[in-house]
Amino acid sequence: MLHIDMLNVWYGSIHAVRDLSLSVEEGEVVTLIGSNGAGKTTTLNAICGVLPAKGSIRYGGNELNGVPTHRIVQEGIVMVPEGRRVFPRLTVADNLMMGAYSRRASKAELxxxxxxxxxxxxxxxxxxxxxAGTMSGGEQQMLAIGRALMAKPRLLILDEPSMGLAPIVVKDIFQTIRQIKRQGMTILLVEQNATMALSVADRGYVLEHGEIRFHGTAEELKEQGIVKKAYLGG
Known part of the structure:
Protein backbone atom coordinates (compact mmCIF):
# COMPACT_ATOMS: atom_id res chain seq x y z
CA MET A 1 0.00 0.00 0.00
CA LEU A 2 2.77 2.47 0.95
CA HIS A 3 6.33 2.29 -0.32
CA ILE A 4 8.93 4.91 0.60
CA ASP A 5 12.31 4.89 -1.09
CA MET A 6 15.34 7.05 -0.24
CA LEU A 7 13.37 9.74 1.59
CA ASN A 8 15.35 12.82 2.63
CA VAL A 9 13.99 15.77 4.61
CA TRP A 10 15.74 18.93 5.74
CA TYR A 11 14.94 21.66 8.27
CA GLY A 12 17.05 24.45 6.83
CA SER A 13 20.60 23.10 6.98
CA ILE A 14 19.65 20.22 9.30
CA HIS A 15 19.36 16.88 7.49
CA ALA A 16 16.54 15.41 9.62
CA VAL A 17 15.75 12.23 7.65
CA ARG A 18 18.41 10.43 5.61
CA ASP A 19 17.79 7.93 2.80
CA LEU A 20 14.84 6.38 4.64
CA SER A 21 13.08 3.44 2.99
CA LEU A 22 10.09 1.53 4.40
CA SER A 23 6.94 -0.21 3.26
CA VAL A 24 3.45 -0.90 4.64
CA GLU A 25 1.38 -3.71 3.14
CA GLU A 26 -2.41 -3.67 3.13
CA GLY A 27 -3.85 -4.94 6.43
CA GLU A 28 -0.55 -4.58 8.32
CA VAL A 29 0.30 -2.60 11.42
CA VAL A 30 3.83 -1.26 10.96
CA THR A 31 5.54 0.72 13.69
CA LEU A 32 8.31 3.29 13.46
CA ILE A 33 10.04 3.55 16.83
CA GLY A 34 12.86 5.66 18.16
CA SER A 35 13.76 8.29 20.73
CA ASN A 36 12.87 11.99 20.70
CA GLY A 37 14.45 13.76 17.74
CA ALA A 38 14.96 10.56 15.75
CA GLY A 39 12.92 11.87 12.81
CA LYS A 40 9.68 9.95 13.31
CA THR A 41 7.19 12.84 13.11
CA THR A 42 9.24 14.43 10.32
CA THR A 43 8.80 11.24 8.30
CA LEU A 44 5.04 11.25 8.84
CA ASN A 45 4.77 14.92 7.89
CA ALA A 46 6.63 14.19 4.67
CA ILE A 47 4.24 11.32 3.86
CA CYS A 48 1.24 13.61 4.45
CA GLY A 49 2.64 16.44 2.33
CA VAL A 50 3.15 18.81 5.26
CA LEU A 51 6.93 18.98 4.70
CA PRO A 52 8.80 19.07 1.37
CA ALA A 53 10.99 16.04 0.80
CA LYS A 54 13.22 14.38 -1.75
CA GLY A 55 12.75 10.74 -2.65
CA SER A 56 9.80 8.57 -3.59
CA ILE A 57 6.55 8.15 -1.60
CA ARG A 58 4.29 5.74 -3.47
CA TYR A 59 0.79 4.89 -2.32
CA GLY A 60 -1.18 2.28 -4.21
CA GLY A 61 1.36 2.62 -7.00
CA ASN A 62 0.94 6.41 -7.35
CA GLU A 63 3.63 8.93 -6.49
CA LEU A 64 2.59 11.24 -3.62
CA ASN A 65 5.68 13.40 -3.22
CA GLY A 66 4.60 16.92 -4.13
CA VAL A 67 0.86 16.19 -3.85
CA PRO A 68 -0.93 18.69 -1.53
CA THR A 69 -2.08 17.46 1.86
CA HIS A 70 -5.83 17.76 1.22
CA ARG A 71 -5.49 15.56 -1.86
CA ILE A 72 -3.54 12.98 0.15
CA VAL A 73 -6.40 12.86 2.68
CA GLN A 74 -8.88 12.39 -0.14
CA GLU A 75 -6.75 9.50 -1.42
CA GLY A 76 -7.21 7.75 1.93
CA ILE A 77 -4.17 8.59 4.08
CA VAL A 78 -5.28 10.19 7.36
CA MET A 79 -3.04 11.08 10.31
CA VAL A 80 -3.87 11.43 13.99
CA PRO A 81 -1.28 14.09 14.91
CA GLU A 82 1.02 14.16 17.88
CA GLY A 83 -0.63 16.07 20.71
CA ARG A 84 -4.15 15.20 19.43
CA ARG A 85 -4.97 18.74 18.20
CA VAL A 86 -8.72 18.53 18.59
CA PHE A 87 -10.80 21.67 17.99
CA PRO A 88 -11.19 22.78 21.63
CA ARG A 89 -14.16 25.12 21.14
CA LEU A 90 -16.19 22.61 19.15
CA THR A 91 -18.24 19.80 20.65
CA VAL A 92 -17.27 16.16 20.36
CA ALA A 93 -19.92 15.63 17.68
CA ASP A 94 -18.73 18.65 15.69
CA ASN A 95 -15.09 17.49 15.92
CA LEU A 96 -16.14 14.13 14.48
CA MET A 97 -18.03 15.79 11.65
CA MET A 98 -14.93 17.84 10.85
CA GLY A 99 -13.13 14.57 10.22
CA ALA A 100 -15.52 13.94 7.30
CA TYR A 101 -15.13 17.46 5.89
CA SER A 102 -13.36 16.36 2.68
CA ARG A 103 -15.88 13.60 1.88
CA ARG A 104 -19.04 13.59 -0.15
CA ALA A 105 -21.46 11.63 1.98
CA SER A 106 -25.09 11.93 2.98
CA LYS A 107 -26.09 13.11 6.43
CA ALA A 108 -27.54 9.66 7.16
CA GLU A 109 -24.28 7.97 6.17
CA LEU A 110 -22.23 10.28 8.38
CA ALA A 132 -13.52 19.05 23.31
CA GLY A 133 -11.21 21.43 25.15
CA THR A 134 -12.79 20.49 28.49
CA MET A 135 -12.03 16.78 28.11
CA SER A 136 -9.15 14.78 29.59
CA GLY A 137 -6.09 13.92 27.51
CA GLY A 138 -7.22 10.33 27.09
CA GLU A 139 -10.67 11.39 25.94
CA GLN A 140 -9.14 13.84 23.48
CA GLN A 141 -6.95 11.06 22.08
CA MET A 142 -10.07 8.92 21.57
CA LEU A 143 -11.69 11.88 19.83
CA ALA A 144 -8.68 12.45 17.59
CA ILE A 145 -8.72 8.80 16.49
CA GLY A 146 -12.49 8.91 16.00
CA ARG A 147 -12.20 12.09 13.93
CA ALA A 148 -9.63 10.39 11.68
CA LEU A 149 -11.88 7.35 11.24
CA MET A 150 -14.69 9.64 10.08
CA ALA A 151 -12.52 10.43 7.05
CA LYS A 152 -12.78 6.74 6.02
CA PRO A 153 -9.01 6.16 5.74
CA ARG A 154 -7.43 3.26 3.91
CA LEU A 155 -4.15 3.99 5.73
CA LEU A 156 -4.40 5.34 9.28
CA ILE A 157 -1.27 7.06 10.63
CA LEU A 158 -0.97 7.42 14.41
CA ASP A 159 1.69 9.78 15.77
CA GLU A 160 2.58 9.11 19.42
CA PRO A 161 -0.91 8.09 20.63
CA SER A 162 0.40 7.36 24.13
CA MET A 163 2.09 10.73 24.67
CA GLY A 164 1.22 12.36 27.98
CA LEU A 165 -1.32 9.75 29.00
CA ALA A 166 -1.55 7.71 32.22
CA PRO A 167 -0.52 4.03 31.86
CA ILE A 168 -4.08 2.75 32.31
CA VAL A 169 -5.29 5.08 29.53
CA VAL A 170 -2.42 4.01 27.27
CA LYS A 171 -3.54 0.41 27.75
CA ASP A 172 -7.07 1.34 26.67
CA ILE A 173 -5.85 3.26 23.61
CA PHE A 174 -3.72 0.33 22.43
CA GLN A 175 -6.59 -2.06 22.99
CA THR A 176 -8.61 0.13 20.65
CA ILE A 177 -5.77 0.05 18.09
CA ARG A 178 -5.93 -3.76 18.23
CA GLN A 179 -9.66 -3.60 17.65
CA ILE A 180 -9.23 -1.30 14.63
CA LYS A 181 -6.58 -3.68 13.31
CA ARG A 182 -8.99 -6.62 13.60
CA GLN A 183 -11.43 -4.66 11.45
CA GLY A 184 -8.84 -4.75 8.66
CA MET A 185 -7.42 -1.23 8.92
CA THR A 186 -3.86 -0.67 7.67
CA ILE A 187 -1.91 1.33 10.26
CA LEU A 188 1.44 3.11 10.39
CA LEU A 189 2.21 3.75 14.06
CA VAL A 190 4.87 6.06 15.43
CA GLU A 191 5.63 5.50 19.11
CA GLN A 192 8.27 6.23 21.70
CA ASN A 193 6.80 3.46 23.85
CA ALA A 194 8.46 0.62 21.95
CA THR A 195 7.02 -2.10 24.18
CA MET A 196 3.43 -1.06 23.46
CA ALA A 197 4.13 -0.41 19.79
CA LEU A 198 5.64 -3.85 19.20
CA SER A 199 2.77 -5.48 21.09
CA VAL A 200 0.33 -4.46 18.32
CA ALA A 201 2.61 -4.33 15.27
CA ASP A 202 3.32 -6.94 12.63
CA ARG A 203 6.62 -5.34 11.63
CA GLY A 204 8.74 -2.45 12.76
CA TYR A 205 11.55 -0.06 11.89
CA VAL A 206 13.95 1.51 14.39
CA LEU A 207 14.93 5.08 13.57
CA GLU A 208 18.05 6.76 14.97
CA HIS A 209 19.23 10.23 13.96
CA GLY A 210 17.07 10.18 10.86
CA GLU A 211 18.24 6.78 9.63
CA ILE A 212 16.76 3.29 9.79
CA ARG A 213 19.06 1.17 11.98
CA PHE A 214 17.04 -2.05 12.26
CA HIS A 215 13.89 -3.49 10.75
CA GLY A 216 12.05 -6.80 10.96
CA THR A 217 9.02 -8.47 12.42
CA ALA A 218 7.82 -7.31 15.82
CA GLU A 219 9.12 -10.53 17.37
CA GLU A 220 12.53 -10.12 15.73
CA LEU A 221 12.84 -6.57 17.04
CA LYS A 222 11.85 -7.66 20.54
CA GLU A 223 14.63 -10.24 20.46
CA GLN A 224 17.20 -7.92 18.87
CA GLY A 225 19.75 -7.33 21.64
CA ILE A 226 20.58 -3.78 20.61
CA VAL A 227 16.93 -2.82 20.40
CA LYS A 228 16.27 -4.31 23.83
CA LYS A 229 19.08 -2.32 25.35
CA ALA A 230 18.30 0.98 23.68
CA TYR A 231 14.50 0.96 23.59
CA LEU A 232 13.01 -1.71 25.83
CA GLY A 233 15.20 -1.34 28.90
CA GLY A 234 16.65 -4.85 28.53
Missing amino acids: EREMESVFELFPRLAERKDQL
Missing part, protein backbone atom coordinates in the same frame (compact mmCIF):
# COMPACT_ATOMS: atom_id res chain seq x y z
CA GLU A 111 -24.58 9.71 11.30
CA ARG A 112 -24.18 5.93 10.90
CA GLU A 113 -20.42 6.29 10.86
CA MET A 114 -20.51 8.50 13.93
CA GLU A 115 -22.47 5.76 15.70
CA SER A 116 -19.70 3.32 14.73
CA VAL A 117 -17.16 5.65 16.36
CA PHE A 118 -19.36 5.80 19.47
CA GLU A 119 -19.43 1.97 19.56
CA LEU A 120 -15.63 2.00 19.49
CA PHE A 121 -15.41 4.80 22.08
CA PRO A 122 -18.55 4.73 24.30
CA ARG A 123 -17.13 7.59 26.37
CA LEU A 124 -17.40 9.89 23.36
CA ALA A 125 -21.09 9.08 23.04
CA GLU A 126 -21.58 10.14 26.66
CA ARG A 127 -19.82 13.44 25.92
CA LYS A 128 -20.96 14.16 22.37
CA ASP A 129 -22.29 17.62 23.31
CA GLN A 130 -19.27 18.52 25.48
CA LEU A 131 -16.63 20.99 24.28
